[in-house]
Amino acid sequence: MTVKAMKSGAVEFLTKPFRDQDLLDAIYMALDRDRAFRQQQSEAAELRKCYESLTEREREVMALMVSGRLNKQIASQLGTSEITVKIHRGHVMRKMKAESFAELVRMAAKLEQLSPGKK
Numbered sequence: 001m002t003v004k005a006m007k008s009g010a011v012e013f014l015t016k017p018f019r020d021q022d023l024l025d026a027i028y029m030a031l032d033r034d035r036a037f038r039q040q041q042s043e044a045a046e047l048r049k050c051y052e053s054l055t056e057r058e059r060e061v062m063a064l065m066v067s068g069r070l071n072k073q074i075a076s077q078l079g080t081s082e083i084t085v086k087i088h089r090g091h092v093m094r095k096m097k098a099e100s101f102a103e104l105v106r107m108a109a110k111l112e113q114l115s116p117g118k119k
Contacts, residue, residue, distance in 0.1 A: 054096070055091075058088050
């Protein structure tokens with residue numbers, strides 16, 4: 001019974017008789033977990049929204065950026081100038097609301113986790 005309840009999403013399994021405090025503790029634990037889950041979902045939705053605001057070219061530039069390519073290499077691969085790549089990089093950073101390149105890399109990793117094979 002306990003295993004079935006836990007697989008169905010139970011946070012705690014109380015056996016009778018239980019103290020009122022045990023029930024309250026289980027309720028607070030469930031509320032905390034739900035709050036954290038909702039926060040993660042909200043952050044993931046915001047990240048997806050930012051990513052979806054990128055143009056196809058900006059997505060290509062972002063993928064090459066976070067893979068460690070230099071502007072010169074990105075420009076060569078995409079058949080464009082370094083100046084154009086720099087402009088796209090700026091757009092990517094602004095639209096993704098990334099304050100640093102390291103933050104952008106973390107965002108890209110999280111996007112990959114959210115939709116494996118689809119980024």
